Amino acid sequence: MADQKDKADKRRHRLFKYLRKEVLPTAFCPGCGCGIVLNCYAHAVDELQMDPNDLISVTGIGCSSWIPSPYFMGDTLHTTHGRPIPFATGAKVTRPDKTLVVIAGDGDLIGIGGNHLIHAARRNIDIKVFMVNNLIYGMTGGQLAPTTPAGVPTSTSPYGNVEHPFEIAELVAAAGASYVARWTTFHVFPLMESMQKALTRKGFAFIEIRSQCPISYGRRIGKRTGTEALQEYKETAVRAQEAAEMTPEELAGKIVVGRLAERDKSEFTANLRQLNDEIRKKDAGRRPEDWSIS
Amino acid sequence: MSTGKKKPRGKTRSSKLRTDYLSRFAGRSYFMQGDESVAYGSLYAGCDFFAGYPITPATEVAEVMSAELPHVDGYYIQMEDEIASLSAVIGAVWAGSKAMTATSGPGYSLMQENIGYAVMTETPCVIVNVQRSGPSTGQATMPAQGDVMQARWGTHGDHEMIALAPNSVQECFDLAIEAFNLAEEYRTPVIVLMDGEVGHMRERITMPPLKDVKIRERKLVTGDEMIFGGDEIPPMAEFGLGRFIHVTGSTHKETGIRDVQSQDVHERLVTRLCRKIADNRDRIARYEEMNLEDADYVLISYGATSRPAAGALLRARAEGKKIGMLRLITIWPFPEGKVRELTARAKKVFVPEMNLGQLSREIERFSKCDVVSIPKIGGITHTIDEIYNGMKGI
Ligand SMILES: Cc1ncc(C[n+]2csc(CCOP(=O)(O)OP(=O)(O)O)c2C)c(N)n1
Numbered sequence: 197m198a199d200q201k202d203k204a205d206k207r208r209h210r211l212f213k214y215l216r217k218e219v220l221p222t223a224f225c226p227g228c229g230c231g232i233v234l235n236c237y238a239h240a241v242d243e244l245q246m247d248p249n250d251l252i253s254v255t256g257i258g259c260s261s262w263i264p265s266p267y268f269m270g271d272t273l274h275t276t277h278g279r280p281i282p283f284a285t286g287a288k289v290t291r292p293d294k295t296l297v298v299i300a301g302d303g304d305l306i307g308i309g310g311n312h313l314i315h316a317a318r319r320n321i322d323i324k325v326f327m328v329n330n331l332i333y334g335m336t337g338g339q340l341a342p343t344t345p346a347g348v349p350t351s352t353s354p355y356g357n358v359e360h361p362f363e364i365a366e367l368v369a370a371a372g373a374s375y376v377a378r379w380t381t382f383h384v385f386p387l388m389e390s391m392q393k394a395l396t397r398k399g400f401a402f403i404e405i406r407s408q409c410p411i412s413y414g415r416r417i418g419k420r421t422g423t424e425a426l427q428e429y430k431e432t433a434v435r436a437q438e439a440a441e442m443t444p445e446e447l448a449g450k451i452v453v454g455r456l457a458e459r460d461k462s463e464f465t466a467n468l469r470q471l472n473d474e475i476r477k478k479d480a481g482r483r484p485e486d487w488s489i490s
Numbered sequence: 491m492s493t494g495k496k497k498p499r500g501k502t503r504s505s506k507l508r509t510d511y512l513s514r515f516a517g518r519s520y521f522m523q524g525d526e527s528v529a530y531g532s533l534y535a536g537c538d539f540f541a542g543y544p545i546t547p548a549t550e551v552a553e554v555m556s557a558e559l560p561h562v563d564g565y566y567i568q569m570e571d572e573i574a575s576l577s578a579v580i581g582a583v584w585a586g587s588k589a590m591t592a593t594s595g596p597g598y599s600l601m602q603e604n605i606g607y608a609v610m611t612e613t614p615c616v617i618v619n620v621q622r623s624g625p626s627t628g629q630a631t632m633p634a635q636g637d638v639m640q641a642r643w644g645t646h647g648d649h650e651m652i653a654l655a656p657n658s659v660q661e662c663f664d665l666a667i668e669a670f671n672l673a674e675e676y677r678t679p680v681i682v683l684m685d686g687e688v689g690h691m692r693e694r695i696t697m698p699p700l701k702d703v704k705i706r707e708r709k710l711v712t713g714d715e716m717i718f719g720g721d722e723i724p725p726m727a728e729f730g731l732g733r734f735i736h737v738t739g740s741t742h743k744e745t746g747i748r749d750v751q752s753q754d755v756h757e758r759l760v761t762r763l764c765r766k767i768a769d770n771r772d773r774i775a776r777y778e779e780m781n782l783e784d785a786d787y788v789l790i791s792y793g794a795t796s797r798p799a800a801g802a803l804l805r806a807r808a809e810g811k812k813i814g815m816l817r818l819i820t821i822w823p824f825p826e827g828k829v830r831e832l833t834a835r836a837k838k839v840f841v842p843e844m845n846l847g848q849l850s851r852e853i854e855r856f857s858k859c860d861v862v863s864i865p866k867i868g869g870i871t872h873t874i875d876e877i878y879n880g881m882k883g884i
């Protein structure tokens with residue numbers, strides 16, 4: 197018996213140890229991009245030889261949030277819709293020695309939770325955000341998101357979207373994040389490298405991962421399979437360096453991929469700690485012992 | 491994979507820094523506001539994390555915490571709104587902190603979803619609500635007691651709640667400690683339901699010697715116990731213990747893993763969450779009794795209103811009227827038994843409140859006699875006269 201178990205364990209993929217076995221197989225739909233993101237995340241952690249016990253995954257509500265919750269084997273906080281970043285902020289302030297990773301969807305992070313995203317970027321708190329952008333509210337069945345391109349019909353914009361979508365990675369870069377990149381589920385190797393960069397670089401790191409949702413999005417634009425989406429990413433992706441030389445007209449319909457920002461900026465929890473040490477050293481501040489009445 | 495350090499943060503936190511710093515205050519008296527006092531009580535209780543967003547009349551709690559937390563190796567962070575504040579508090583708790591936030595009506599409304607999250611995930615934390623006059627922005631600087639029912643039922647779904655209402659600056663200090671202790675004991679969020687009157691008034695308080703203060707530490711797992719079931723109040727784990735815990739506000743099994751479709755899993759979880767508080771109602775109940783031994787009439791009050799109510803009681807007693815008072819300190823879970831017992835002997839119950847009769851209706855549910863509401867809204871506390879005159883027919 198033990199022998200057989202050993203053999204079965206050996207046949208298993210080396211990344212299998214990063215998954216919570218009791219919850220497999222995943223609930224993702226056929227062709228969904230979430231499995232690719234999970235794969236890249238596990239690879240990135242493995243190649244960095246990180247101890248999963250030093251990672252805390254924090255997620256919101258949505259299909260993308262299910263990538264670590266419950267599938268990734270590590271401490272996991274599955275929070276309320278839109279709020280994983282502030283939950284992670286509290287955890288990071290208390291445990292600055294841990295690596296805080298937020299994985300969630302575009303609806304979660306820039307729809308309902310957009311305010312938290314830009315404030316975390318502004319603070320430059322050492323949290324790694326991997327945002328899966330499928331241009332739609334996937335879990336609830338395909339409603340209009342702030343990322344849905346103009347004109348696209350969704351279940352709540354049946355006559356086509358009249359809004360303008362967000363360019364999220366650019367927004368987060370402008371808000372002050374120390375590392376920002378955009379990749380797609382087609383670009384698995386650069387995405388893995390980018391995740392490694394994000395995981396090791398101090399400060400707020402944000403990767404927008406364009407990903408496919410064949411069931412709730414692709415279906416509505418005539419791309420019913422995951423492969424068609426990957427094909428589109430392959431054909432429309434433009435590297436950031438090339439994009440810098442292109443006109444807005446030339447960039448229409450393209451996905452700009454690559455590193456969009458990298459800057460050195462002091463980090464929030466480190467600043468907090470330094471300030472607290474100084475305050476204690478100086479014994480500074482008002483204190484009611486001064487206004488004691490006995 | 492290396493093994494990593496697996497020390498719970500709760501055990502490594504520098505408690506010496508805290509005790510050294512706080513012992514400067516111990517045994518001394520001060521003249522301060524209720525808001526300031528609730529902050530010092532929280533520091534005594536071991537709070538080492540505060541996340542908040544400014545709002546009158548609760549801002550002073552954040553001001554004291556921002557000034558004092560660094561001295562006890564703790565952290566104050568100002569968030570972008572109250573939703574984020576309570577989110578950060580809950581995240582900090584699972585990372586090993588004792589954490590709190592403070593707000594007033596509009597911010598408290600924003601926190602409701604995450605209060606439910608704290609209930610569902612059994613996250614001990616303290617939320618101070620210094621009530622102001624609503625609805626909406628209302629009378630932003632004026633006190634009220636209009637959130638009594640919101641404190642009970644503000645978040646969606648079946649749940650029980652613990653809410654404590656201080657009526658003096660000293661009690662703000664004492665109940666802050668009590669709130670943290672109850673949060674740890676029952677693994678649940680606890681509301682300190684102050685009002686703007688108590689929050690902003692200044693009185694003398696004495697900070698006790700540290701050794702006289704009972705502090706309940708978090709009960710952490712020692713082995714592989716389940717943290718979301720098994721015991722009625724299961725032990726907690728925290729991040730970094732190598733347990734790879736899964737914490738979710740979705741319906742979950744005892745292991746923490748989501749199961750959102752099984753009727754029995756949901757029923758078992760939510761029933762336990764309610765019972766761990768409801769079944770301990772009498773242990774959680776704190777109240778003060780005045781002149782109740784021979785009382786035919788009973789005043790039931792809480793918070794700032796209990797002070798003019800005590801004045802009305804004294805006046806009526808001086809006139810020989812047989813009246814007594816029950817001052818509720820624990821509002822939720824509601825002390826049903828005590829109210830039943832008192833009203834069985836009484837002819838009438840009077841309930842002055844700074845709202846249009848919220849708790850008086852709850853009292854009616856458990857009263858065997860008439861319940862007369864003495865409401866007052868508009869941001870000014872009742873006068874003794876108003877309460878006295880409201881006690882008609884005694
Ligand atoms: C406060 C709140 N509002 C609405 C919902 C319903 N809801 C659940 S998931 C979701 C959208 C998820 O979209 P996204 O974050 O893009 O993730 P995806 O499922 O597409 O991966 C919504 C609106 C909710 N759970 N909570």
